[in-house]
Amino acid sequence: MALATGRGGYARVVSSFALAASLLATFSAGLQAQTARITAYEGARLIDGKGGAPVENAVVVVDGAKILAAGPSASVAVPAGAARVNLAGKTMMPMIIDAHVHLSQSRDGIVRDLKRRAWFGVSAVMSAGTDKYENLDLRAKVEPGSATFKSAGRGITMPEPGRITVPHWINNEAEGRKAVEDLAANKVDIVKVWVDNRDGQFKKVTPEIYTAIIDEAHKRGLRVMAHIFDQEDGKGLIKAGVDILAHGIRDRDIDDEMVAVFKSRPNVVLTPNLPERGVKVDMSWMKAGLPADEFAKLEAQNVDSPKLAAFHAIQARNLAKLNAAGVKIALATDGNRPWGPHDEMEDMVLAGMTPMQVLLASTRNSAAAMDLKDQGTIEAGKSADLLVLDGNPLDDIKNTRRISAVVLRGEAVDRTKAP
Numbered sequence: 001m002a003l004a005t006g007r008g009g010y011a012r013v014v015s016s017f018a019l020a021a022s023l024l025a026t027f028s029a030g031l032q033a034q035t036a037r038i039t040a041y042e043g044a045r046l047i048d049g050k051g052g053a054p055v056e057n058a059v060v061v062v063d064g065a066k067i068l069a070a071g072p073s074a075s076v077a078v079p080a081g082a083a084r085v086n087l088a089g090k091t092m093m094p095m096i097i098d099a100h101v102h103l104s105q106s107r108d109g110i111v112r113d114l115k116r117r118a119w120f121g122v123s124a125v126m127s128a129g130t131d132k133y134e135n136l137d138l139r140a141k142v143e144p145g146s147a148t149f150k151s152a153g154r155g156i157t158m159p160e161p162g163r164i165t166v167p168h169w170i171n172n173e174a175e176g177r178k179a180v181e182d183l184a185a186n187k188v189d190i191v192k193v194w195v196d197n198r199d200g201q202f203k204k205v206t207p208e209i210y211t212a213i214i215d216e217a218h219k220r221g222l223r224v225m226a227h228i229f230d231q232e233d234g235k236g237l238i239k240a241g242v243d244i245l246a247h248g249i250r251d252r253d254i255d256d257e258m259v260a261v262f263k264s265r266p267n268v269v270l271t272p273n274l275p276e277r278g279v280k281v282d283m284s285w286m287k288a289g290l291p292a293d294e295f296a297k298l299e300a301q302n303v304d305s306p307k308l309a310a311f312h313a314i315q316a317r318n319l320a321k322l323n324a325a326g327v328k329i330a331l332a333t334d335g336n337r338p339w340g341p342h343d344e345m346e347d348m349v350l351a352g353m354t355p356m357q358v359l360l361a362s363t364r365n366s367a368a369a370m371d372l373k374d375q376g377t378i379e380a381g382k383s384a385d386l387l388v389l390d391g392n393p394l395d396d397i398k399n400t401r402r403i404s405a406v407v408l409r410g411e412a413v414d415r416t417k418a419p
């Protein structure tokens with residue numbers, strides 16, 4: 001579907017110039033130009049990301065890059081002269097936000113990663129700890145048709161020779177605090193710490209050290225997201241004041257104490273980051289979004305694996321328990337898979353969350369987790385980031401993959417060819 005937004009409005013501005021020449025009319029020309037920026041998206045079912053029931057036959061009025069109004073067509077007035085886009089039969093939701101990825105290391109790679117995110121309906125990502133400082137300036141130089149990103153810069157871990165080298169390698173509390181100081185000086189958006197011995201290969205950041213890191217970060221106004229594997233570390237980190245647990249508990253089925261610890265800190269966000277389900281899945285939906293060789297590689301790995309399935313099942317059960325307990329959950333995928341959120345959303349539903357809970361986790365909640373104040377919901381004043389779908393994701397979460405159009409910061413993303 002082509003969204004020919006604003007064309008009628010543009011013609012109107014051009015014709016208004018003749019008028020403006022004879023009238024005095026800086027003011028009037030200003031008004032015309034303003035009207036030309038306005039587009040009304042009409043007739044779709046609206047899931048606005050605020051948690052209420054979907055609105056049938058909605059209108060979303062967009063002024064430039066911002067949403068001016070959104071709601072039932074009976075109660076939202078469309079300004080005269082606005083361009084109108086008919087979306088009858090479609091469903092509109094906020095664009096998806098992915099609170100944990102690892103972008104490419106090169107500048108060109110990052111630029112492409114962000115374009116690919118937009119193609120798949122993702123408006124923002126948090127790059128979690130493997131970015132070089134010299135690339136962080138790209139956060140302020142996002143191109144049209146590209147997702148925005150935030151970054152943890154260089155995350156913090158005990159030395160992991162042979163695994164990753166970009167993060168800060170630290171050995172004690174003092175080095176942990178110094179790393180945070182360095183991150184703050186480089187204006188990262190969040191502090192990332194890995195608490196994992198990688199199957200016994202490396203030393204793990206100790207409770208004393210992560211407590212110091214969290215303390216130092218909070219003193220500097222930075223929040224902390226922690227990579228975890230074991231339940232024991234999940235408990236310890238939450239008690240030490242961590243803000244986001246990146247990954248669910250992976251070593252075992254969680255106990256009642258784990259649930260109680262989460263409940264004692266209701267602001268802690270869990271990004272379950274589920275691993276592959278370990279079953280062969282239908283990947284045909286993403287073929288158009290991937291280069292042929294990349295798709296072939298993924299398809300070759302798309303096999304049943306009982307071992308992966310068992311690993312997945314632990315985390316799915318843990319997610320179901322924490323979701324039932326009311327824990328704040330946000331979407332995250334890890335790695336660098338632009339299509340990943342659509343897989344993850346299906347996995348979250350299969351784990352036991354409702355489609356609405358998953359949609360909220362993937363929009364409003366992940367925006368809040370990333371401290372993105374102008375994204376995550378479709379309401380007045382927010383960025384005009386609209387995901388238009390050919391099916392209703394509340395009926396089947398896989399309908400998030402049936403993308404009809406993407407409007408990012410008020411502009412239709414060119415989806416004719418995947419970047």
Ligand SMILES: [Zn+2]
Nearest residue numbers: 100128334335
């Ligand atoms: Zn990660």
